[in-house]
Amino acid sequence: DISELNQKLIEASVLGISAFDAQGQCVLANEALGKIVNAKTEQLLAQNFRDLDSWRKSGLLKIAEETLSDGQPRQEDFHMITSFGKEVWANCSLNRFISKSQPHLLVMINDIIERKKAETALKDSERRLALAAQSASIGIWDWNFKESNWASFRYLAFVLRPGKENDVSLIDLGEAGIIDRKVELIRKGLKNPNVPKAILAQWS
DSSP states (O other): OHHHHHHHHHHHOSSEEEEEOTTSBEEEEOHHHHHHHTOOHHHHHTOBGGGOHHHHHHTHHHHHHHHHHHOOOEEEEEEEEOTTSOEEEEEEEEEEEEETTEEEEEEEEEEOHHHHHHHHHHHHHHHHHHHHHHHTTOOOOOOOTTTSSOTTOOEEEEEEETTEEEEEEEEEOOOGGGHHHHHHHHHHHTTSTTOOEEEEEEOO
16 A cells, blocks of 8 residues: 555654645644654644744745745755754755645655754854964965875975065975975074964975
């Protein structure tokens, strides 16, 4: 029986799956959805998405109405505090389908809160690094060694000069055979008051 098979697939899915009739009443909700939003299946089945403040504030209500109206599938990321008090970041896929000659809305939710936390932590780390570099007058440089033909160069340095913070000088320290002598010259140069800051990078 295809219907029974579909029901088993929905129940076993790690995605949060729900369906709503044209009036907005929930007619299907799986256990995975309950875990994502911190609710029991019975509580989800008692909901009407048009009454949910969380859907309205997050923009999900607008997308749901548009999908029911024009039948075009949509997929977007949403952030909300659910009706059950849980913060949720989710990638939502919305599709219209017909059941018993009536339009219905199918909503599939993928919990992405851990990904969002990692992205936020990375942005915070980059912001702190940029602030630290700015306060210390240190230059930060990004170079793609895989795509650049600089394999013979093992040492690079940045030098920032007083009053010319935006004028970054790149010093080529040359071939491996004469690295030590040039590195020593650079280190001595750091004592020069005209060269207050430098970053020395070693690449093996």
